[in-house]
Amino acid sequence: MFETFLQVDSLATGASVAKVETVWGLLSKGGPLMIPLGILFALVVFFFIERLLVIRKASKIDDNFMRIIRDNIITGNVAAARSLAKNTDNPMARMIDKGIQRIGKPIDAIEKSMDNVGKLEMYKLEKNLSMISVIARIAPLFGFVGTIVGLVILLKEFATISNPSISQIADAMYIKLITSASGLIIGMLAFLGHSYLDTQINRTANRMEAASSEFIDILQEPTR
Numbered sequence: 001m002f003e004t005f006l007q008v009d010s011l012a013t014g015a016s017v018a019k020v021e022t023v024w025g026l027l028s029k030g031g032p033l034m035i036p037l038g039i040l041f042a043l044v045v046f047f048f049i050e051r052l053l054v055i056r057k058a059s060k061i062d063d064n065f066m067r068i069i070r071d072n073i074i075t076g077n078v079a080a081a082r083s084l085a086k087n088t089d090n091p092m093a094r095m096i097d098k099g100i101q102r103i104g105k106p107i108d109a110i111e112k113s114m115d116n117v118g119k120l121e122m123y124k125l126e127k128n129l130s131m132i133s134v135i136a137r138i139a140p141l142f143g144f145v146g147t148i149v150g151l152v153i154l155l156k157e158f159a160t161i162s163n164p165s166i167s168q169i170a171d172a173m174y175i176k177l178i179t180s181a182s183g184l185i186i187g188m189l190a191f192l193g194h195s196y197l198d199t200q201i202n203r204t205a206n207r208m209e210a211a212s213s214e215f216i217d218i219l220q221e222p223t224r
Contacts, residue, residue: 033146033179040139041186047128048193055200058125059207061090066211069096070218078103091121091204092211099215107216114212121208125201129194136190143183150176 062068065088072081078100085097098117102110 033142033149034182037139037142037146037179037182037186040135040142041189044132044135044186044190044193047132048197051125051128051132051197052200055125055197055204057089058091058121059200059204061088061092065093066096066214069100069215073100073103073218074221091118091125092208094121095208096211096215099212099219103219107219110219111212111216114215118205118208118212122201122205125204129197129201132190132194132197136187136194139186139190140180140183143180143186146179146183147176150179 065084068084069081072078072084082097082100085093085100095114095117099110099114102113
């Protein structure tokens with residue numbers, strides 16, 4: 001019985017390997033344009049993971065951060081508030097730190113300084129995000145170009161054949177459509193990745209705006 005199980009498992013493993021080889025073999029038949037499509041896919045994965053790690057790090061901050069800042073400012077311990085904001089590696093903290101540095105100046109000047117820092121931090125978060133958007137647009141185009149070029153070559157080859165069969169034509173066209181399918185899949189994945197990252201950045205931006213408004217309210221509260 002144990003030997004039978006090993007045989008079944010071996011057959012299943014062999015079938016799985018054959019399936020993987022078939023997929024790679026099918027992709028290799030897509031032509032030279034499968035190479036740039038593969039590069040685009042690798043870039044999408046790289047930029048998505050890189051941005052995801054940066055955005056997740058930027059969104060992590062202690063829930064008590066603003067409460068501690070408020071208590072220190074209200075009690076007049078500005079140095080402690082500045083130390084906390086300066087030593088916290090977070091876009092929100094850097095924006096609050098700039099506001100603390102401007103304490104004593106008009107509220108409008110403080111808000112403007114914080115807005116400038118906020119814009120700079122948002123620019124850092126959105127870095128390379130445009131690359132994913134570009135790939136989402138051009139990957140399907142690469143796929144279509146590969147299919148069109150392949151079909152042109154295919155028609156030229158069939159012109160030399162007197163009576164090509166329907167099965168030959170169907171099989172050949174099936175192979176040439178691989179690039180279009182690959183380009184569409186890469187474009188769709190890039191679009192979904194871009195949308196997800198953009199949503200996370202907007203969520204971080206909303207938290208920064210809320211923190212900025214709360215900080216301005218703190219400055220207008222009477223000190224103890």
